[in-house]
Amino acid sequence: MKTTASILASALLLAGAPAFAHGDQPQHAARHFDAGQVEATPFGQEGNPAKVTKTIRVAMTDRMRFEPGAIAVRKGDTVRFIVANKGAVLHEMVIGTAQGLQEHAELMKKFPGMEHDEPNIAHVKPGATGEIVWQFTRAGEFSYACLVPGHFEAGMVGKVVVK
Numbered sequence: 001m002k003t004t005a006s007i008l009a010s011a012l013l014l015a016g017a018p019a020f021a022h023g024d025q026p027q028h029a030a031r032h033f034d035a036g037q038v039e040a041t042p043f044g045q046e047g048n049p050a051k052v053t054k055t056i057r058v059a060m061t062d063r064m065r066f067e068p069g070a071i072a073v074r075k076g077d078t079v080r081f082i083v084a085n086k087g088a089v090l091h092e093m094v095i096g097t098a099q100g101l102q103e104h105a106e107l108m109k110k111f112p113g114m115e116h117d118e119p120n121i122a123h124v125k126p127g128a129t130g131e132i133v134w135q136f137t138r139a140g141e142f143s144y145a146c147l148v149p150g151h152f153e154a155g156m157v158g159k160v161v162v163k
């Protein structure tokens with residue numbers, strides 16, 4: 001019985017996966033969180049939505065800015081970012097290191113159609129709201145940026161200070 005149950009669980013996980021593969025999950029639906037899939041990065045890791053310690057609202061505008069443009073959190077915080085696109089064009093919030101985001105922006109210029117579904121990214125359609133739950137596991141200075149081609153270059157970058 002146990003085996004059947006675990007096979008069924010795996011099948012369900014597999015069946016559930018494609019729905020999340022192209023960043024088209026319904027607005028504001030919680031991303032499926034699986035502690036076993038969490039990968040540590042130099043700038044933290046996917047946060048458990050059940051263990052959020054802080055909520056931060058971020059707006060993205062067609063002036064190519066994030067509001068606020070700088071955020072301070074504590075090491076260990078699990079932050080729910082509620083990301084509102086106040087503009088008329090697509091924007092996204094991508095959390096990373098300054099260097100990693102720079103490299104990613106270069107890549108986006110070469111492959112503008114590139115689709116992502118990563119826990120550190122929220123693509124948000126005009127007028128819509130997206131969400132990222134991220135745990136900052138290391139102290140330091142990190143960034144968030146919009147990597148829609150041209151936006152990063154126009155200054156659509158913010159800073160996270162983790163103490």
Ligand SMILES: [Cu+2]
Pocket residue numbers: 060064090091092146147148151156
């Ligand atoms: Cu943008």
